[in-house]
Amino acid sequence: MRSLLPLSFLLTLTLCLASGASPRNAPPAEGTQVINVTAKKYEFDPSPIRVKQGTRVQLKITASDHVHGFKISDVPDSGGQPGLVFDSRPDCVRIEEGKTETIEFLAKTPGTYSFRCCVHCGWRHRGMKGQLIVEP
Numbered sequence: 001m002r003s004l005l006p007l008s009f010l011l012t013l014t015l016c017l018a019s020g021a022s023p024r025n026a027p028p029a030e031g032t033q034v035i036n037v038t039a040k041k042y043e044f045d046p047s048p049i050r051v052k053q054g055t056r057v058q059l060k061i062t063a064s065d066h067v068h069g070f071k072i073s074d075v076p077d078s079g080g081q082p083g084l085v086f087d088s089r090p091d092c093v094r095i096e097e098g099k100t101e102t103i104e105f106l107a108k109t110p111g112t113y114s115f116r117c118c119v120h121c122g123w124r125h126r127g128m129k130g131q132l133i134v135e136p
Contacts, residue, residue, distance in 0.1 A: 029056060031056060032056045032057070032058050032104070033051060033055050033056065033057050033058070034058045034060060035049055035051075035057065035058070035059050035060070036060050036062070037049070037059050037060065037061045037062070038061075038062055038064050039061055039062065039063045039064065039068035039070065039095060039117065039128075040063075040064045040065045040066075040068075041065055041066060041121060041122055041124070041128075042117075042121070042122065042124040042125065042127055042128040043128060043130075044061075044115070044117075044128070044129075044130035047129075047130030047131060048112075048130065048131040048132065048133050049130070049131070049132045049133070050133045050135060051107045051132065051133070051134055051135070052107070052134070052135055052136075053107060053108070053109070053110050053134050053135065053136050054106075054107065054108070055106075055107050056104070056105075056106050056107075057104065057105055057106070057107055058102055058103070058104045059102065059103045059104075060100050060101075060102050061093070061095055061100065061101055061102070061103065062095070062098075062099070062100040063095040063096060063097050063098065063099060064097075064098070065097065066097055066121050066122065067094065067095065067096055067097055067119055067121065068095050068117050068119055068121050068128070069092050069093060069094050069095060069117050069118035069119030069121075070092070070093045070095060070101070070103060070115060070116075070117070070118065071091065071092045071093070071115060071116055071117075071118040072084065072103070072113055072114070072115035072132065073113050073114055073115070074086065074089070074105075074113070075113075076109065076110075076111025076112060076113055076134075077111065077112045077113065077114055078111055078112070080109075080111075081109070082109075083107070083108050083109025083110070083111055083113070083134065084105045084106070084107060084108065084109075084113060084132075084134075085105055085106040085108050086103075086104070086105045087104060087105075089103070089105070091118075092118035092119065093118075094119055095119075107132075107134040108134075109134065110134045110135060110136045111133075111134055112131050112132070112133050112134075113131065113132040113133075113134065114129060114130070114131055114132075115129065115130050115131070115132060116128060116129045116130070117129075
């Protein structure tokens with residue numbers, strides 16, 4: 001007897017692709033704190049971003065004026081073990097002008113986590129930085 005699992009998987013994948021759904025634009029899980037962030041020359045707004053320890057966070061980052069990028073450290077600036085837990089995290093998330101990308105993680109450990117633009121966006125690109133503060 002043949003399993004229907006592969007057929008159901010293909011059907012689900014087809015429906016997701018047809019609807020435009022992907023892990024990066026999936027709706028947030030219940031209890032997730034959604035924070036809208038704007039990336040613009042040469043800043044992230046808001047910054048710093050404050051969240052409580054133990055919160056699942058979804059950053060919805062929109063590039064308003066140019067192509068930008070987003071890269072955040074999973075280790076607090078003070079060092080130690082990783083304190084942000086990602087389901088999957090690319091090294092650098094590219095955000096096209098006028099588009100929104102979503103980064104989701106669990107804020108497990110208190111501390112300050114630095115993020116920056118990782119796609120060259122102009123002469124002050126190196127100064128385009130921000131902070132995520134996880135409070136106990």
